[in-house]
Amino acid sequence: MTYKFSQFSVEIVNPRIEVLVIHDTIAKRTCSVDVLLTTETANFGLSLDGFTYVNDWNDEEVELWTLTELSKYEV
Amino acid sequence: MINDLYIKAAAPSAAAPVGATLMKTGQTTSYRTGDDGDIEAGRATSFTVLASNNPFGNTNRFTDELGGQTYTKNIVIDWSTYNGSNVLGYKRTLRAVGINWNNAIDESIALSFGGFTTGWRMCNIKEYQNLYNYGVNYNSPLNYSPINIQNNNLFLWTANTLNGQTTDAYYLGNNGTQSFIVKTFAINITYISCRTFTVTGTTLT
Numbered sequence: 325m326t327y328k329f330s331q332f333s334v335e336i337v338n339p340r341i342e343v344l345v346i347h348d349t350i351a352k353r354t355c356s357v358d359v360l361l362t363t364e365t366a367n368f369g370l371s372l373d374g375f376t377y378v379n380d381w382n383d384e385e386v387e388l389w390t391l392t393e394l395s396k397y398e399v
Numbered sequence: 400m401i402n403d404l405y406i407k408a409a410a411p412s413a414a415a416p417v418g419a420t421l422m423k424t425g426q427t428t429s430y431r432t433g434d435d436g437d438i439e440a441g442r443a444t445s446f447t448v449l450a451s452n453n454p455f456g457n458t459n460r461f462t463d464e465l466g467g468q469t470y471t472k473n474i475v476i477d478w479s480t481y482n483g484s485n486v487l488g489y490k491r492t493l494r495a496v497g498i499n500w501n502n503a504i505d506e507s508i509a510l511s512f513g514g515f516t517t518g519w520r521m522c523n524i525k526e527y528q529n530l531y532n533y534g535v536n537y538n539s540p541l542n543y544s545p546i547n548i549q550n551n552n553l554f555l556w557t558a559n560t561l562n563g564q565t566t567d568a569y570y571l572g573n574n575g576t577q578s579f580i581v582k583t584f585a586i587n588i589t590y591i592s593c594r595t596f597t598v599t600g601t602t603l604t
Contacts, residue, residue: 331431360428367428367436 327361328399332368335399339363346386353377357390422446422479425534425543435533443479446532447543453478454601461545464488464513464596464603468545472513475545476596476603477529486603487526490519490592491546496553500568500582503556503590510592518594524557524569524577526593531575540575554580554588 327336339361347356355375361368372393375386423441430436443449449458455466460479463470473492480487490512498506503521510519531540538551550573557569560582567579570588596603 332429332437333432369428369430369436 326399327394327397329368329370329397331370334366336361336363336368339368341391341394343383343387343390344369346383348381355381355386357386359390359394422529425532427534446534449478453481454598463545466601470545474513474515480529481598484598485595486598487529488594488596488603489522489526489530489546490594491548493548493553493589493591496587496589497585498556498589499585500556502585504558507590507592512592515594515596519592520594521556521558521590522593524559524571527555527557527571527591533575537574539573548591552587556588556590 325338327339329336340363342360342362343357344360345358347358349355353376354373355377356371356373357375359370359372361370372390374393375381375389377385420442421440423439423443423446424435425446426434426436427439427445428436443460444458447460449460452458453460453462453466455462457466459468460477462468462476462478464472464474464476470491473490474488475491476486476488478486490510494506507519507521511517512519530546532543532546533540535543539549541548541550550571552573554573555571557571559569561567561569561579564579566581568582569577569579571577
């Protein structure tokens with residue numbers, strides 16, 4: 325899988341994807357996610373916004389949402 | 400040509416180095432092209448690996464005073480500061496919090512630790528920043544091996560006084576921040592000691 329983000333001039337090829345931190349804004353019932361993409365030569369950090377929930381969330385839901393969001397940046 | 404003298408021309412020699420490139424910050428994750436995680440500006444292979452051997456024949460930036468990794472005496476030698484004669488070493492254990500600046504200075508210069516009975520002092524602000532690893536969590540930039548100091552809930556005095564406000568001294572706070580406070584402050588604050596070691600072969604004195 326190859327990703328391209330506007331903040332990086334390079335394409336990120338076959339990274340290991342790790343959700344580092346989930347920031348929960350309880351008042352708005354939204355979360356943002358700090359993600360680390362690791363390749364053999366470099367590490368890339370990015371933040372994804374826009375996860376929403378009704379009552380609660382669990383890690384699996386957030387990880388699935390993260391992968392869905394990342395797929396928008398596939399090339 | 401028997402009586403002619405010739406003087407061989409010599410190219411002008413380059414000036415001797417009078418400095419060194421700054422060390423890397425430790426950040427290895429990039430958040431955009433052109434940031435420090437991308438460029439990793441600075442000297443050495445990485446934050447903890449030197450580009451060439453220290454006097455003990457390895458590329459470890461940090462060793463104990465015997466060149467190993469056991470740190471039995473809790474002294475950490477930073478070979479990135481080695482100038483061929485001297486090197487900076489840190490006492491990685493903290494005294495209890497709750498000491499004002501003057502008492503901390505007095506205590507630090509009277510310190511006898513790890514068999515080294517003189518020469519200790521409180522770190523100045525650059526000697527602290529030299530240890531800060533910006534690749535670890537911002538809450539505790541000294542919490543990496545072999546320093547292993549968790550400073551996320553305490554302050555660290557520096558040996559530096561504010562120019563123009565000499566009642567205050569600089570300290571390093573949690574989150575790696577730097578600020579200043581009145582020297583009589585003594586709550587939740589401590590300091591790190593360091594010492595310049597003379598290097599003779601593989602013997603540090």
